[in-house]
Amino acid sequence: MKAGIITFHRALNYGALLQAYALKTAIESIGHDADILDYRNAKLEAPYVLQPFLKQKGVKNKLKYVLKARREKEKRRRFDGFRAKQLGIAPGEGYTKQTISQVNGQYDRFFTGSDQVWNPAAHDFDQNYYLDFVNNKEKKYSYAASFGVSKLENDYEAQVGKLLDEFTCCSVREEQGAKIVNELSKTPVRVDLDPVFLLTKENWAKNFQFAQPTEKYALMYHFELTDTQIKMARCCYEAGYKIKFIGKPIRSVLDFPCEYIPAAGPKEFAELFYGASFVITNSFHGTAFAINFGVPMAVEYLQKTSKVNSRLENILQITGLTDRRICQDTDLGKVLEQEIDWRSVNARVQKIRESSLAYLKGCFD
Secondary structure, X not given: XXXXXXXXXXXOOHHHHHHXXXXXXXXXXXXXXXXXXXXXXXXXXXXXXXXXXXXXXXXXXXXXXHHHHHHHHHHHHHHHXXXXXXXXXXXXXXXXXXXXXXXXXXXXXXXXXXXXXXXHHXXXXXXXXXXXXXXXXXXXXXXXXXOOXXXXXXXXXXXXXXXXXXXXXXXXXOHHHHHHHHHHOOOOEEEOOOHHHHOOHHHHHHHHOOOOOOOOEEEEEOOOOOHHHHHHHHHHHHOOOEEEEEEOOOOOOOOOOOEEEOOOOHHHHHHHHHHXXXXXXXXXXXXXXXXXXXXXXXXXXXXXXXXXXXXXXXXXXXXXXXXXXXOOOOOHHXXXXXXXXXXXXXXXXXXXXXXXXXXXXXXXX
């Protein structure tokens, strides 16, 4: 059988592309063909458009462009290469709201997810992310779909409820999402892990041919850089770790030696987590890859970003790693030295992984 997947694959975002790759690969691993549907949504893509120099407003923005354009273009080249090679998507027009329905006869099953595909604000309530273009309820499924919020705005509830009623089964990524589905629809709902967990550490290493690590380093990857993360990095540096930082600010943000990695693509991103000895992050997918690859981590919740925090809290609770959370008052040296019971963590992840793969298999019965 053949599955079509609709997700946020056009974002210039590591987690978006790697979760899309993981879901496609997992479906293929259980004996079915899978395609990422090259569906285009203007609102989703607008933040990632690189405006040319002449459209930069003000001297400051023009200077930033000159200093950062080369590495930004290299990063985009690697993202495009990943889409083409790993997702089977080349640059082009793709499907639109007017043309997406033509794929109905090409697939036996359709999946929407993961990411915030059910957050109306993310895509101007584009109902195709709820598989509205699919003409057969028996073909409609989700996998680890997210609303990105704990409650929908009242204006959307009735419409979203009707759309969810047309699914055979709803798989969501967070408990908050399951609550929303139960309140709005009678469609069965379940909670599954983000797709990156569907592949084991060994799967990722083999598929991408990761190099074996040759040095001891702490990896920094953030949604927003904070003083707490910088202090954690210094703690690692003073303990003998080399520091690697995904990204490249115009000026160094650290007052101790650090290797900045300005133009990593999705494959390079995953490989950096694979080789790390410690991870410092406040990103959901940064946390997810650290857990999946068995790398000790320090995870900070951002005070301003409740939707990120809920995802982080959910994954840390599921894996029994809530003690890896750091804040201003945390004894960072203790976090660095504290050992993790990876046997217990891996057993929890494997149990849910097996349940999620069984769900995917059942979607094709």
